[in-house]
Amino acid sequence: DAGITQSPRHKVTETGTPVTLRCHQTENHRYMYWYRQDPGHGLRLIHYSYGVKDTDKGEVSDGYSVSRSKTEDFLLTLESATSSQTSVYFCAITRPGGNYGYTFGSGTRLTVV
């Protein structure tokens, strides 16, 4: 979707290195989310944000941190990457009111070797 972009699209990194994934939106939506997608697990929520400097943990937050210093950017950092964090990471945005659902980015495929 043109209103939300993720970077990089693909990354290979070594175990133990820090990695930052970026989500950028042009929709001025308040809510932003980071999910990971793994076979057999669907999408699992890592962290989410309700506004600038307002973030909270999801169900699989261990080993991840986030920052949101501007409405348009939501950064996900793997503090010390592990092989179990090899996954496809999706960012999503939404606005208040459940009938909008989420708009997803195209994903970042991260491989930790």
Place this chain on the structure above:
Amino acid sequence: GEDVEQSLFLSVREGDSSVINCTYTDSSSTYLYWYKQEPGAGLQLLTYIFSNMDMKQDQRLTVLLNKKDKHLSLRIADTQTGDSAIYFCAESLEGNKLVFGAGTILRVKS
């Protein structure tokens, strides 16, 4: 805790109807959603249903909701090869959060 379950795989012939089923656990979910994911892409919102509705129709898509049994289904009429994808069911939680099922792979044979 919250859990959304779906069957993993469905295979149909082109032109037939597809029915993808989902069960969810949170009876307070206000909205339930169906998303479609094509290879290498993010999830696209297909349709949603408000919890006080039993059925919603949108062109070839019909969503049925049985709130008593916490069962949601998506019917795709006249299934086409372009419908081949992974379909995710999701329930809404407090705070605008969604919980997703593991996804159902739909394969359409021509």
